[in-house]
Amino acid sequence: MAEPPVLIRQDEVEDLLHYKDLIPRLEIALRKFSKLDSAEVIQPVRTTVPLQKYNGFLGLMPAYLVHEDILCTKLVCFYKRESGSTLPSTQATVLLFDPEYGNVKAVMDGEVITAKRTAAVSAISAKLLMPAKSDVLTILGAGHQALSHYNVFTETFSFKEVRVWSRRKETAERFAQSTQGHVTVLESVEEAVNGADVIVTVTGASEPVLFGQWVKPGAHVAAVGACRPDWRELDDVLMRQAEVYVDSREGAVAESGDIILSGAKVFAELGEVLNGTRPALREKTTVFKSLGMGIQDAVSAKLVFEQWKNKH
Ligand SMILES: NC(=O)C1=CN([C@@H]2O[C@H](COP(=O)(O)OP(=O)(O)OC[C@H]3O[C@@H](n4cnc5c(N)ncnc54)[C@H](O)[C@@H]3O)[C@@H](O)[C@H]2O)C=CC1
Numbered sequence: 001m002a003e004p005p006v007l008i009r010q011d012e013v014e015d016l017l018h019y020k021d022l023i024p025r026l027e028i029a030l031r032k033f034s035k036l037d038s039a040e041v042i043q044p045v046r047t048t049v050p051l052q053k054y055n056g057f058l059g060l061m062p063a064y065l066v067h068e069d070i071l072c073t074k075l076v077c078f079y080k081r082e083s084g085s086t087l088p089s090t091q092a093t094v095l096l097f098d099p100e101y102g103n104v105k106a107v108m109d110g111e112v113i114t115a116k117r118t119a120a121v122s123a124i125s126a127k128l129l130m131p132a133k134s135d136v137l138t139i140l141g142a143g144h145q146a147l148s149h150y151n152v153f154t155e156t157f158s159f160k161e162v163r164v165w166s167r168r169k170e171t172a173e174r175f176a177q178s179t180q181g182h183v184t185v186l187e188s189v190e191e192a193v194n195g196a197d198v199i200v201t202v203t204g205a206s207e208p209v210l211f212g213q214w215v216k217p218g219a220h221v222a223a224v225g226a227c228r229p230d231w232r233e234l235d236d237v238l239m240r241q242a243e244v245y246v247d248s249r250e251g252a253v254a255e256s257g258d259i260i261l262s263g264a265k266v267f268a269e270l271g272e273v274l275n276g277t278r279p280a281l282r283e284k285t286t287v288f289k290s291l292g293m294g295i296q297d298a299v300s301a302k303l304v305f306e307q308w309k310n311k312h
Pocket residue numbers: 078081088089090114118141142143144145146166167168171202203204205206207209223224225226227290291292293
């Protein structure tokens with residue numbers, strides 16, 4: 001009989017998962033995913049169950065990486081919350097399986113994994129697509145993803161200035177007080193993105209908050225929110241003037257309101273750029289539309305489990 005699963009708590013995942021280990025593994029997984037002749041990665045588009053009564057969704061995100069033999073699924077509930085709500089907007093649990101036997105080896109917190117792997121993939125997009133000289137980073141939104149993005153972007157790159165905007169100024173101020181380095185709080189999105197080289201959108205918005213007319217030509221936008229086909233963070237002008245990169249084409253055309261409703265064409269997957277089969281158009285205005293992938297959770301979970309076993 002199989003051993004019962006180990007339970008890995010949020011504070012343990014926080015201690016065990018580091019960007020320096022995570023980023024190279026995510027790059028390998030993205031490369032494999034985008035190799036069309038490869039059956040190495042099996043990842044259906046996320047199944048979502050609407051929770052209409054609570055303005056939310058349950059997302060099921062299974063993935064199997066054949067070569068590494070990683071079988072995993074994340075179960076994630078995400079919600080559209082009213083301003084001032086104290087309820088969480090994302091809750092997640094990750095299950096790591098023994099693919100041969102079929103039992104669950106580990107049940108682990110999925111919130112830290114979601115925060116870190118999403119931010120790490122945005123950092124990969126910035127590494128490939130941001131202007132060669134990037135001095136100003138702007139973060140729109142001041143929640144969990146804002147903090148993980150701040151952490152990995154400041155760990156990986158050297159910005160001269162970091163700015164934040166949130167729909168409630170107090171939230172942006174609290175965010176700025178919680179970070180290691182100095183962050184400037186701006187009152188409007190227009191001011192916050194003025195002259196920015198890199199813009200990260202990590203809001204719970206379902207209508208556009210970032211407008212193309214405010215974005216400096218050549219800037220890179222990592223767009224992380226608006227993960228439903230009828231939700232938006234970016235306007236049509238920005239979507240049509242930018243070269244659009246995604247994590248998964250299949251996921252993007254099924255789930256991204258910014259892509260579906262603007263009619264923008266997807267230029268490339270990040271994995272294609274990493275594989276050298278599509279170019280990184282760094283000199284153009286670029287949008288990386290992130291939706292999140294099961295393989296990103298799978299490689300993160302494997303890493304957490306390996307580190308956990310080393311300690312026990
Ligand atoms: N692409 C991906 O892989 C993932 C995307 N997400 C999405 O990223 C976004 C941020 O997630 P978290 O930081 O965990 O959420 P959070 O609830 O911790 O923070 C959300 C931030 O957005 C702001 N916000 C909410 N509604 C807004 C609106 N209508 N207009 C402007 N700002 C608004 C909030 O004030 C807060 O600052 C959410 O849309 C979430 O669904 C989350 C996980 C993974």
